[in-house]
Amino acid sequence: MxxxxxxxxxxxxxxxxxxxxxxxxxxxxxxxxxxxxxxxxxxxxxxxxxxxxxxxxxxxxxxxxxxxxxxxxxxxxxxxxxxxxxxxxxxxxxxxxxxxxxxxxxxxxxxxxxxxxxxxxxxxxxxxxxxxxxIARSGNAPTVAAARRRVETLTDRERDVLALLGRGLSNADIGRALFLAEATVKFHVSAILRRLAVDNRVQAAIVAYEAGLTRGDSPAR
CATH class of the missing domain: 3.40.50.2300 (Response regulator)
Known part of the structure; x- marks a missing residue:
């Protein structure tokens, strides 16, 4: 294409x-x-x-x-x-x-x-x-804490999707990585945007960076 x-x-x-x-x-x-x-x-x-x-x-x-x-x-x-x-x-x-x-x-x-x-x-x-x-800017403890509180509102699966979204993966790539249908990934992404109160994937990726998801950190669940 x-x-x-x-x-x-x-x-x-x-x-x-x-x-x-x-x-x-x-x-x-x-x-x-x-x-x-x-x-x-x-x-x-x-x-x-x-x-x-x-x-x-x-x-x-x-x-x-x-x-x-x-x-x-x-x-x-x-x-x-x-x-x-x-x-x-x-x-x-x-x-x-x-x-x-x-x-x-x-x-x-x-x-x-x-x-x-x-x-x-x-x-x-x-x-x-x-x-x-x-990431450097999010080293500020209050910022990190705020991002992690927002991430805690997500389900485990939504956190998995957000982590991969934050690494720049497309819906198709996320689906392959997590063994999910692309339509299911789209559903999760929509839910993530709504729960995090952000308008788009870039803003969601920022939250993922700040919460440490893209670095393999494990926010409290």
Whole structure:
């Protein structure tokens, strides 16, 4: 199955470089390119891509604004933010906008392909550097305690699913790992989002990181 991607970045050289990396995967096709957020939204409405890869800092409408527009008007299009900036405020804002992935331009090209494929498979994906920042920030005892209290509201099976979701696995991969039908995994994921009071898989993954599930820790049950 071809993964149809819209790519938006105001720097032509960056756009060309990312497009060249994506072109190395025969199952990924860049169907449209934009140089600002407004153009990205308009092209997305026309092409209906599977994934919109958006630079955070763009003229007229930045990546966060474009992400918000796409989440409200094209919910079937996943959103991945691509940036050179990894400050906490960008990460927090991206999470609040319900993005499906967050990648750094300075990352290994293989990470870009891995992130696109993960998101196309229905998974949330955070660059390992972003994940490390989340984990480091969650070293604060009150934050960890709060995350673990939230995780305690889940059933044992839901905790198993959340742990794998936090590691970037798709529903299909989680099903294979836990010997569950994909439809059953979807049911568990919906229940997890509801119980944790989060809007999307990325926010659920953050809770998994903070509670220690992705590191093999065992929250009190």
């Amino acid at each position: 071809t993964i149809r991607v819209l790519l938006a970045d105001d720097e032509p050289l960056i756009r060309a470089g990312v497009k060249a990396i994506l072109a190395t995967d025969p199952e990924i096709e860049v169907v449209a390119e934009a140089s600002d957020g407004h153009e990205a939204v308009e092209l997305a409405r026309h092409h209906r891509p599977d994934i919109a890869v958006l630079d955070i800092r763009m003229p007229r409408l930045d990546g966060l604004g474009a992400a918000a527009e796409l989440r409200s008007t094209l919910p079937a299009t996943a959103v991945v933010l691509l940036t050179t900036f990894d400050e906490d405020d960008f990460v927090d804002a991206a999470m609040a906008h319900g993005v499906d992935g967050f990648l750094l331009k300075a990352a290994d090209p293989r990470e870009l392909l891995l992130g696109i494929r993960a998101v196309a498979g229905g998974a949330a994906y955070l660059s390992p550097r972003i994940a490390q920042k989340v």
